[in-house]
Amino acid sequence: MKLLDALHRWSGGLVGLLLALVGLTGAILVHRDAWVMLPHAGDTQVQETQALAATTVALMADPTRQPQSITFANAGFGLDRLTYKGGAGAYVTQAGEPVLEWSSQWARPELWLSDFHQHLFAGEAGETVIGVTGLCGVFFVVSGTILWWRTRRTFEFRLRPARMTRPSIVRHHRDLGIVVAPVLALSLVTGTVLVFRPLASVILGPGAPAEIDGALKPPAAAVVQLSDDLDWEAMIRTARLRFPDAEVRSLSLPRAGSGLITLRMRGPEEWLPNGRTTVWFAADTGRMVAVRDAVELPARVMAYNALYPLHAGKVGGLMFRLVMTLSGLGLAMLGTLAVWSFWFKRPRARVK
Incomplete structure (x- = not known):
């Protein structure tokens, strides 16, 4: 028990402050949609197919100013978010009208806080x-x-x-x-498994990481040049015909080594904010290449998809967000006071 106590104290003294910062930023980010206060942020979510198609066509009309991705408004935040190369981005109304632009993530606190919480501003190493x-x-x-447990009576x-x-x-x-401890365990376990997917085998059983990788892997497709003359409206309509009850959540242009445009949707049964229901289109012709229906994914993959909504408080409404806020603030206080008491609040030596 003395060894366990020493390990707990020393490791807490070494990493407690980092845990405190991660907890504090997490508690702030849980309420991100509420504190990003911009014009039209409170607009009602629009999911009518014609409106979504018209906005997408308008945003993609100029090939020289096409965003790398569009994240459409959700029920709690009424603006579409655009991302460009080099960390630039913009918020626009759901009709595509400009609201705010930035040239770097450092201009937007919700972006750099998220980057710190997930990557410590250091990418994959962070x-x-x-x-x-x-x-x-x-x-x-x-x-x-x-x-x-030894001191439970006090x-x-x-x-x-x-x-x-x-x-x-x-x-x-x-x-x-x-x-x-219960909410800390939920936050820490879900967050750690999201970073280290192989650990999913601990909570989901042997073979889970390979099953997850296989189920979430995009389809194979030839790497082709993105056409300047794509029918964006037809893509939105095609996806909606395939999944009429799903929200259109995001549209992404091909990444390096890919020739596919990715349209993510969120089905009624999904917890994940942007869903795993996906439709892929060829970047040169706009034809539909493949689809993935999230409700047909294996049970363990669906369980894995629930980890992020639980970690980020994206399910259960305000009450669960408050629970996850308690987790973040508790971690911040525990980590800060642990470091302070370990390094700076040592008892004074008695003078004999």
């Missing part, structure tokens, strides 16, 4: 660090619960330490940790 930090967080939840819930002394901080850390 994402790996986030994943390792999440694993440490899972260890803290498990080891902290074991260590708390449990007393407080929002803050009774005094800013090291014993009071340690006691508050221990008792607050056991209260938020």
